[in-house]
Amino acid sequence: MHKAGWLGAVLLALVVADAAASEVGLVTAVSGNVKLQEEKEPASELKPFVKVREGDHLMLEGTSRLQVVYFEGGRQETWQGAAALEVGNSSSRVLKGNLQPEVRTLPPILVKQLSKTPSPDGNIKTGMIRMRSIPPQDRLESVEKIYD
Numbered sequence: 021m022h023k024a025g026w027l028g029a030v031l032l033a034l035v036v037a038d039a040a041a042s043e044v045g046l047v048t049a050v051s052g053n054v055k056l057q058e059e060k061e062p063a064s065e066l067k068p069f070v071k072v073r074e075g076d077h078l079m080l081e082g083t084s085r086l087q088v089v090y091f092e093g094g095r096q097e098t099w100q101g102a103a104a105l106e107v108g109n110s111s112s113r114v115l116k117g118n119l120q121p122e123v124r125t126l127p128p129i130l131v132k133q134l135s136k137t138p139s140p141d142g143n144i145k146t147g148m149i150r151m152r153s154i155p156p157q158d159r160l161e162s163v164e165k166i167y168d
Contacts, residue, residue: 043071045090046134052084076107094131097121
């Protein structure tokens with residue numbers, strides 16, 4: 021049983037490491053109608069501060085604007101106009117349309133901080149604190165009497 025538990029822990033660690041490693045970039049700005057289609061998922065409206073994975077498809081319509089920062093190399097791409105893009109490991113690839121991105125390279129320290137940005141889905145509890153409420157006055161008095 022000890023070996024089975026150890027093997028399970030190793031497999032879980034590999035799955036968690038693979039999931040974290042699959043996030044290749046962060047959407048830092050979105051305006052207009054931009055949709056994200058993840059593998060095997062229906063397309064959904066893309067919002068800022070969503071992490072993207074290699075193989076995700078981004079669809080920009082009309083005069084949309086999208087800014088993505090890739091963690092590997094610090095490449096920041098700004099796209100404007102209608103296009104379909106595929107997220108790569110360190111840059112986007114145009115699937116449909118004739119757009120070229122405006123490209124900048126961000127400092128490594130900034131990219132490192134951006135990669136730590138929590139997901140907006142609420143599953144990450146970074147920075148959470150527990151607040152305690154003040155007990156009702158009559159209960160506080162009874163506690164003080166017991167203490168005395």
